[in-house]
Amino acid sequence: MATAPPKTPDREVSRDAATNEMVQIAGDAHISTVWDRYKAQHPQCKFGTDGVCCRLCHMGPCRITPKAKLGICGADADTITARNLLREIAAGTAAHSDHGRMLVRTLKLVAQGKGGDYKITDPMRLREAARFFEIECESRDDLAIALDLANFFQGQFAWSEEPNATLKLAPQKRQDLWKKLEIEPAGVDSAVVELMHRTHMGVDHDYRHLIMGGLKCSLADGWVGSAMATVVSDILFGTPKPVRSRVNLGVLSHDKVNIIVHGHEPTLSEMLAVAAQSDEMLDYARSKGAAGINLAGICCTANEVLMRHGLPIAGNFLQQELAILTGAVEVMIVDVQCVMPSLAQVVKCFHTRLVSTSEIAQCDQAEQITFDAAAGYEHACRLIRMAIDNFEQRDRDRVNIPNESMDLVAGFSNETIFHMLGGRFRATFRPLNDAIIDGRIRGVAGIIGCSNPKVKSDDSHVRLTEELIKRNVLVLQTGCAAIACAKAGLLTPEAALAKAGASLREVCEAVGIPPVLHMGSCVDNSRILMAATNLVAEGGLGDDLSDLPVAGAAPEWMSEKAVAIGHYFVASGMYVVLGHPLYVQGSENVTRLLCEEMESITGGRFEWEPDPVIAAEKMLAHIERKRDALRINVKRERKMFDMKSRREQQ
Numbered sequence: 102m103a104t105a106p107p108k109t110p111d112r113e114v115s116r117d118a119a120t121n122e123m124v125q126i127a128g129d130a131h132i133s134t135v136w137d138r139y140k141a142q143h144p145q146c147k148f149g150t151d152g153v154c155c156r157l158c159h160m161g162p163c164r165i166t167p168k169a170k171l172g173i174c175g176a177d178a179d180t181i182t183a184r185n186l187l188r189e190i191a192a193g194t195a196a197h198s199d200h201g202r203m204l205v206r207t208l209k210l211v212a213q214g215k216g217g218d219y220k221i222t223d224p225m226r227l228r229e230a231a232r233f234f235e236i237e238c239e240s241r242d243d244l245a246i247a248l249d250l251a252n253f254f255q256g257q258f259a260w261s262e263e264p265n266a267t268l269k270l271a272p273q274k275r276q277d278l279w280k281k282l283e284i285e286p287a288g289v290d291s292a293v294v295e296l297m298h299r300t301h302m303g304v305d306h307d308y309r310h311l312i313m314g315g316l317k318c319s320l321a322d323g324w325v326g327s328a329m330a331t332v333v334s335d336i337l338f339g340t341p342k343p344v345r346s347r348v349n350l351g352v353l354s355h356d357k358v359n360i361i362v363h364g365h366e367p368t369l370s371e372m373l374a375v376a377a378q379s380d381e382m383l384d385y386a387r388s389k390g391a392a393g394i395n396l397a398g399i400c401c402t403a404n405e406v407l408m409r410h411g412l413p414i415a416g417n418f419l420q421q422e423l424a425i426l427t428g429a430v431e432v433m434i435v436d437v438q439c440v441m442p443s444l445a446q447v448v449k450c451f452h453t454r455l456v457s458t459s460e461i462a463q464c465d466q467a468e469q470i471t472f473d474a475a476a477g478y479e480h481a482c483r484l485i486r487m488a489i490d491n492f493e494q495r496d497r498d499r500v501n502i503p504n505e506s507m508d509l510v511a512g513f514s515n516e517t518i519f520h521m522l523g524g525r526f527r528a529t530f531r532p533l534n535d536a537i538i539d540g541r542i543r544g545v546a547g548i549i550g551c552s553n554p555k556v557k558s559d560d561s562h563v564r565l566t567e568e569l570i571k572r573n574v575l576v577l578q579t580g581c582a583a584i585a586c587a588k589a590g591l592l593t594p595e596a597a598l599a600k601a602g603a604s605l606r607e608v609c610e611a612v613g614i615p616p617v618l619h620m621g622s623c624v625d626n627s628r629i630l631m632a633a634t635n636l637v638a639e640g641g642l643g644d645d646l647s648d649l650p651v652a653g654a655a656p657e658w659m660s661e662k663a664v665a666i667g668h669y670f671v672a673s674g675m676y677v678v679l680g681h682p683l684y685v686q687g688s689e690n691v692t693r694l695l696c697e698e699m700e701s702i703t704g705g706r707f708e709w710e711p712d713p714v715i716a717a718e719k720m721l722a723h724i725e726r727k728r729d730a731l732r733i734n735v736k737r738e739r740k741m742f743d744m745k746s747r748r749e750q751q
């Protein structure tokens with residue numbers, strides 16, 4: 102029987118050599134990857150990309166065309182694109198917030214003494230959060246405070262007469278604006294429900310009113326659901342501090358049991374990280390001929406265990422199939438979000454076992470072992486044993502682990518940055534504000550989001566980051582963007598400093614931070630919101646988030662969570678550049694509202710720009726405009742002080 106010739110990839114799919122190598126191997130073995138399926142979907146539906154396809158009722162589906170400018174009910178392109186966009190925001194908000202809910206539940210179990218091996222790892226963070234939300238802390242033990250905080254956070258999900266209390270994390274002026282615009286959410290769940298209601302057939306038809314509703318829901322994501330997820334993760338698992346580790350498929354081991362954790366919720370992976378280092382598990386691995394246990398991550402679970410344990414990252418979103426294709430993974434453990442259904446097909450070609458652990462996320466071809474936090478440690482041991490038992494099934498002749506792996510430093514929470522900038526005794530953002538005010542740092546950029554087969558993966562993340570640090574902009578990162586830059590070496594202070602502009606380098610060296618700071622997973626974009634809030638609070642850079650010389654970008658985004666994130670940044674007054682447009686281009690009005698008019702409403706707006714170098718220029722132009730408005734670009738006269746004026750200063 103003639104064998105089919107190996108497939109040749111049409112293009113370099115990635116900036117990352119390990120990815121290209123594995124895609125070639127997949128092609129040779131006729132195993133379909135995300136890039137093959139992307140190609141098979143071409144040409145992609147123009148009605149979909151323009152956002153003018155509506156299937157919200159069963160008179161439809163309807164599509165807006167030059168000949169049919171209205172759907173059967175009379176909805177026009179403005180209403181249809183806005184409604185479709187809002188449903189994406191609702192889904193993104195729901196995803197982040199359900200992640201937050203899971204963590205709040207675990208905190209409550211711990212507080213009630215039913216949390217198994219979970220505990221309060223950072224009591225300072227607990228007390229700091231409790232005090233902020235006016236929970237009594239004096240003369241009370243941690244568990245009592247944790248119970249009050251968990252109940253308070255639980256209350257933030259339900260509908261309430263009052264706006265969400267966590268909105269108070271934002272600067273006062275921003276809160277006042279949200280109130281004036283009537284976009285304060287009053288409960289995460291009700292914000293999502295309201296959006297689903299407003300977008301039901303025959304409810305809200307005014308595209309402007311719809312978009313403002315979308316901003317309201319997105320605030321329930323960034324400043325409520327995600328903010329709570331980040332705080333509770335820090336309390337339970339520890340507030341991240343700088344750690345060194347390694348990244349890319351080359352972190353997989355030839356002689357150890359490889360276990361991949363993939364998804365988003367850190368609860369199980371935290372226990373796996375502990376159990377994998379236990380003597381019991383290590384002895385068992387050795388008894389089966391393995392040199393040890395290698396726990397590595399994909400996507401945001403990777404970021405979580407990296408930030409707190411320094412565990413290696415095997416790859417970002419588009420590398421999940423490729424990790425299995427190495428033939429060296431004993432078990433891939435998945436939970437929620439960004440887990441491709443295709444994994445079930447890829448594991449069939451190898452010895453890898455795919456285990457789904459979330460009660461809400463099942464895959465008919467994966468093994469389902471639903472995670473129970475109260476028995477977290479035993480659960481983790483069971484999964485590790487499963488991997489060890491599978492080690493002898495590994496076919497050494499089919500193992501293809503690329504050589505590529507890179508050093509990185511991650512773990513930059515706001516709390517850590519405060520201490521790094523302020524020194525041991527005085528936590529402060531002051532040196533950062535001063536460096537921005539005197540122009541040595543021009544501003545701050547947040548680069549976040551996924552990878553997407555529509556573009557050469559990692560390339561835009563890396564080029565945009567390089568361009569910005571070269572121009573003396575400090576870069577904060579999360580999610581798969583951070584992993585992309587880590588693979589390219591930009592998360593090693595040494596390499597990044599070498600690429601940074603002279604004045605940014607000087608400041609970073611003086612205060613001991615790298616120019617590209619990895620702040621965590623997708624929910625940890627709330628850390629970027631808080632970093633911006635801290636810049637305002639420190640003084641000298643205006644009194645609202647929209648005054649700051651900051652800009653955001655998601656160059657390779659793909660998920661509905663990214664849509665929600667983009668909107669909460671815009672609702673918070675930020676300028677956000679997306680590498681490809683939202684599905685709204687079928688409506689000139691909606692596009693104009695999001696990309697132009699929004700600036701006069703919230704102070705923020707969207708921009709689409711596929712070219713990372715031009716995106717950097719646009720971000721820098723925005724940063725300089727903000728600097729001009731703050732009048733910090735005005736050259737200050739150097740005053741010569743004589744002895745008299747020095748004495749007057751004292």
Ligand code: SF4
Binds near residue numbers: 157159163
């Ligand atoms: Fe068509 Fe209107 Fe129904 Fe949408 S809601 S499918 S536009 S009839």
Ligand code: MSK
Binds near residue numbers: 418438623659660
């Ligand atoms: S994992 S949402 S692909 S960043 Fe958070 Fe990466 Fe985007 Fe998923």
